Amino acid sequence: MRIENKGLKEEKRIYSVSELTDDIKVLLENTFPEVWVEGEISNFSQSQSGHIYFSLKDPKSTLRCVFFRGVNQGLKFSLKDGLQCLAGGRINVYAPSGQYQLNIQRLEPKGAGALQLAFEQLKEKLAQEGLFEPAHKKPLPLLPLRVGVVTSPTGAAIRDILNILKRRAPFVKIILNPVKVQGIGAAEEIAQAIKEFNQYKEVDVLIVGRGGGSLEDLWAFNEEIVARAIYNSRIPVISAVGHEIDWTIADFTADLRAPTPSAAAELVARQKDDLVSELGHVFSRMSSSINNKIKTLHKELFRFQDAYVLKYPLNFIQLSLQRIDELSHRLNQKAGHILETAQHRWTHLTGKLEALSPLNVLSRGYSISFKLPEMKVVTDMAEINISDKIQTRLKNGSLVSQVINKITPSD
Amino acid sequence: MSEIKFEEALKKLEKIVSDLESGKFPLEESLKKYEEGVRLVSSCSKILETAQKKVEVLAKKEGAFELKAFDEEELEEK
Numbered sequence: 239m240r241i242e243n244k245g246l247k248e249e250k251r252i253y254s255v256s257e258l259t260d261d262i263k264v265l266l267e268n269t270f271p272e273v274w275v276e277g278e279i280s281n282f283s284q285s286q287s288g289h290i291y292f293s294l295k296d297p298k299s300t301l302r303c304v305f306f307r308g309v310n311q312g313l314k315f316s317l318k319d320g321l322q323c324l325a326g327g328r329i330n331v332y333a334p335s336g337q338y339q340l341n342i343q344r345l346e347p348k349g350a351g352a353l354q355l356a357f358e359q360l361k362e363k364l365a366q367e368g369l370f371e372p373a374h375k376k377p378l379p380l381l382p383l384r385v386g387v388v389t390s391p392t393g394a395a396i397r398d399i400l401n402i403l404k405r406r407a408p409f410v411k412i413i414l415n416p417v418k419v420q421g422i423g424a425a426e427e428i429a430q431a432i433k434e435f436n437q438y439k440e441v442d443v444l445i446v447g448r449g450g451g452s453l454e455d456l457w458a459f460n461e462e463i464v465a466r467a468i469y470n471s472r473i474p475v476i477s478a479v480g481h482e483i484d485w486t487i488a489d490f491t492a493d494l495r496a497p498t499p500s501a502a503a504e505l506v507a508r509q510k511d512d513l514v515s516e517l518g519h520v521f522s523r524m525s526s527s528i529n530n531k532i533k534t535l536h537k538e539l540f541r542f543q544d545a546y547v548l549k550y551p552l553n554f555i556q557l558s559l560q561r562i563d564e565l566s567h568r569l570n571q572k573a574g575h576i577l578e579t580a581q582h583r584w585t586h587l588t589g590k591l592e593a594l595s596p597l598n599v600l601s602r603g604y605s606i607s608f609k610l611p612e613m614k615v616v617t618d619m620a621e622i623n624i625s626d627k628i629q630t631r632l633k634n635g636s637l638v639s640q641v642i643n644k645i646t647p648s649d
Numbered sequence: 650m651s652e653i654k655f656e657e658a659l660k661k662l663e664k665i666v667s668d669l670e671s672g673k674f675p676l677e678e679s680l681k682k683y684e685e686g687v688r689l690v691s692s693c694s695k696i697l698e699t700a701q702k703k704v705e706v707l708a709k710k711e712g713a714f715e716l717k718a719f720d721e722e723e724l725e726e727k
Contacts, residue, residue, distance in 0.1 A: 380656045383655065400721065409699035412704045413707050413716065414704060434714070516659075517690050520666055521687070524690075527666070528679060528683045531672060531676060531679050534672075
């Protein structure tokens with residue numbers, strides 16, 4: 239297209255779209271190589287390949303954002319429309335559509351920290367699924383004799399647990415399944431250790447935990463995989479993570495939450511003293527009731543000293559003898575009847591048995607043949623070949639013969 | 650006794666005590682119950698007084714589990 243007006247033509251520079259876009263790209267990208275933007279997420283979407291697209295908006299404007307998979311994988315919390323965020327990254331110009339966008343390198347929720355938000359989100363999700371339901375919580379055994387511990391073999395937690403159990407409940411057998419309690423792979427190791435104890439089965443209760451640390455240090459106990467392993471454990475689980483003030487997802491899921499590893503050990507050991515005194519109590523109750531019983535019987539005995547039978551024992555014995563006579567007479571009568579019935583039944587059964595006996599059949603002229611040498615009963619022509627030897631059983635003896643011919647009805 | 654759960658033993662004891670306290674049973678039976686109670690009390694006490702057990706580590710070897718001794722001295726140094 240030609241621009242004809244006013245002879246200014248030579249002074250105008252005409253860009254191609256690409257040229258202009260390239261200049262804008264250089265300008266924008268050099269001006270905003272690193273920016274932080276605050277806004278609300280809208281139009282959130284995630285592609286199959288894992289890249290995340292959304293817009294950040296405030297009341298007046300909208301900024302397109304892209305959050306590539308390689309960068310967004312480390313994100314602990316999940317994004318959704320309406321979430322207020324602080325996004326850090328650089329401005330890119332995407333030439334094919336002529337749009338500028340924020341290429342996000344870091345993303346944090348506004349207000350609470352990223353981990354805090356992730357915690358709240360997972361807590362809400364699992365609560366809805368019912369993982370924290372009191373109805374699902376298993377009671378602890380009254381006196382666990384075998385305690386499984388899932389923690390670091392070198393941490394403060396195992397040391398505290400051992401100290402307390404050894405002092406207060408030396409009869410408890412402690413089995414440690416050592417795991418990493420922080421860093422990459424810790425959550426998986428903890429979950430696996432809980433599963434292993436459930437396969438091993440030979441423990442009465444599990445203590446799962448670690449000593450104190452920052453929210454990041456305790457993070458493994460806020461991972462979904464640990465929560466699910468605790469929830470699925472058939473062995474009751476006591477969670478023991480950090481200090482009194484630290485609440486983790488593991489604590490919500492466990493059958494019992496101990497504020498610290500030491501407290502978990504106390505919960506297990508607690509009952510020894512109680513039990514010793516309870517046993518003493520039981521013993522004294524038993525003894526006093528048996529003593530009472532004997533005292534009462536003694537009293538009754540004194541009362542009977544004046545009774546008739548004790549004054550005239552002979553009379554009592556005579557009456558008893560008479561009763562014994564009467565009973566034994568009745569017994570004899572009854573016994574005779576039983577014997578008669580049994581004899582009748584015996585005769586009947588032997589008759590029946592005789593009728594069924596193969597010997598009886600032989601006496602009527604039938605015979606039975608056995609193939610030699612294995613003495614197998616011959617019932618089928620196919621079992622016998624010419625010149626086989628057979629033994630034939632008659633009523634009063636046996637014959638041995640050699641087969642010289644086979645005749646079947648079709649021949 | 651170790652096979653019998655401590656809890657079961659306590660339950661039995663509870664029953665024995667309430668039977669005895671009811672006074673419903675004849676002397677001979679009461680004495681039998683008392684004897685069993687004494688036996689249970691003593692085996693429960695025995696469990697509670699058991700000497701200290703070694704700490705062990707659960708290890709998986711070729712799909713089966715085995716227990717190894719846990720080196721506590723290493724722990725004390727830390």
